[in-house]
Amino acid sequence: MPDLKWRKSSFSTDVHQNCVELAAVADGIRIRESDEPETMLRTSPAALRSLIRAVKAARFNHIR
Template sequence: MTAPTLIWQKSTFSQEQGDCVELAATAAGAVLIRESDEPGVVLSTTPSALARFLQAIKHGAAAT
């Protein structure tokens, strides 16, 4: 049996030349995050943890 192919989505803030953040969702419900220049390095998180992280960034909490 082969592993399912992940569909990576590039951030709308990414540029064509690189520096891209890409996300993919797994069948098990995890969210995978990678940087396009290092596609072999993948972080895994949950949708709720990612949402909390993004909210912290929007509110400036992640900068401290």
């Protein structure tokens, strides 16, 4: 796969390599964990949008 422009949340820092990164490609979205960059998921913008909406709507206890 050609070099992709990976983006991560502004809440992530460069101190720890434990964030989720996204890249837009012609046929959808790629998702990976920064500590395992060779493993990627493929999804569509609509499916990712649905996931983000569901996560925002849920109530979670934040663990730090």
